[in-house]
Amino acid sequence: xxxxxxxxxxxxxxxxxxxxxxxxxxxxxxxxxxxxxxxxxxxxxxxxxxxxxxxxxxxxxxxxxxxxxxxxxxxxxxxxxxxxxxxxxxxxxxxxxxxxxxxxxxxxxxxxxxxxxxxxxxxxxxxxxxxxxxxxxxxxxxxxxxxxxxxxxxxxxxxxxxxxxxxxxxx
Amino acid sequence: xxxxxxxxxxxxxxxxxxxxxxxxxxxxxxxxxxxxxxxxxxxxxxxxxxxxxxxxxxxxxxxxxxxxxxxxxxxxxxxxxxxxxxxxxxxxxxxxxxxxxxxxxxxxxxxxxxxxxxxxxxxxx
Numbered sequence: 001x002x003x004x005x006x007x008x009x010x011x012x013x014x015x016x017x018x019x020x021x022x023x024x025x026x027x028x029x030x031x032x033x034x035x036x037x038x039x040x041x042x043x044x045x046x047x048x049x050x051x052x053x054x055x056x057x058x059x060x061x062x063x064x065x066x067x068x069x070x071x072x073x074x075x076x077x078x079x080x081x082x083x084x085x086x087x088x089x090x091x092x093x094x095x096x097x098x099x100x101x102x103x104x105x106x107x108x109x110x111x112x113x114x115x116x117x118x119x120x121x122x123x124x125x126x127x128x129x130x131x132x133x134x135x136x137x138x139x140x141x142x143x144x145x146x147x148x149x150x151x152x153x154x155x156x157x158x159x160x161x162x163x164x165x166x167x168x169x170x171x
Numbered sequence: 172x173x174x175x176x177x178x179x180x181x182x183x184x185x186x187x188x189x190x191x192x193x194x195x196x197x198x199x200x201x202x203x204x205x206x207x208x209x210x211x212x213x214x215x216x217x218x219x220x221x222x223x224x225x226x227x228x229x230x231x232x233x234x235x236x237x238x239x240x241x242x243x244x245x246x247x248x249x250x251x252x253x254x255x256x257x258x259x260x261x262x263x264x265x266x267x268x269x270x271x272x273x274x275x276x277x278x279x280x281x282x283x284x285x286x287x288x289x290x291x292x293x294x295x296x
Binding site: 001002005038045046048050051055058059062063066067070071073129131132134135136138139140143147151156157158160161165 | 250261
């Protein structure tokens with residue numbers, strides 16, 4: 001049953017991912033991505049990561065997708081639809097990047113061993129709940145990445161405003 | 172316990188609700204095909220009542236103002252998400268957690284102040 005569910009989620013994620021990048025209409029891509037995010041949340045649930053599953057739905061499906069849609073509306077879509085969906089320029093650079101990503105993934109797959117790793121076993125996570133376990137990890141061990149995340153958000157605000165905001169006359 | 176050997180059964184109600192919600196939309200629209208009449212004619216296909224016929228293709232370039240609002244929303248959404256695990260553990264970690272969270276909020280407050288000063292929150296026409 002668990003395997004069945006996992007294969008369902010995994011296959012749908014892969015299939016939708018392929019469909020999204022080959023889709024000619026970018027708006028359809030975004031809508032399929034909504035479905036993809038929900039299936040990702042399902043995968044997170046199978047991994048006991050309840051908080052991540054909820055965040056996946058709230059932040060990705062709720063907020064980041066809106067951002068994608070606005071980006072789509074900002075570019076002129078009518079010409080994009082007529083174009084071939086695959087980028088022709090920089091094909092080799094793309095291939096190298098894809099291969100590097102594949103090697104990273106494969107290394108992860110082959111180095112994977114079953115069983116508990118580190119301090120947070122599944123029993124512990126279930127006992128203190130995933131959100132609490134994650135909070136403990138973030139706010140003690142991983143403070144620096146957390147503050148860097150804050151800095152990146154700040155950069156996003158300032159960068160977005162600096163690029164997109166019309167300068168006032170005078171003031 | 173090994174991941175992938177048991178089910179998060181406490182989420183079954185949510186799965187059922189999702190299935191029902193999707194099913195309701197799909198089934199009502201699909202079943203309706205067998206009952207509703209479909210006799211289109213030219214007058215019926217024009218815009219309903221006082222609706223105007225489209226004067227331009229609907230996919231024109233949107234104003235960047237919408238994007239600004241969207242990116243501000245995403246940033247502060249993510250900030251709020253980080254508060255959830257923090258609210259659960261700050262009493263355990265103590266003053267240290269409070270300081271680091273206030274540092275985080277301060278960083279975003281700088282962004283907020285910048286947005287305010289740049290009048291990104293005003294809706295100019």
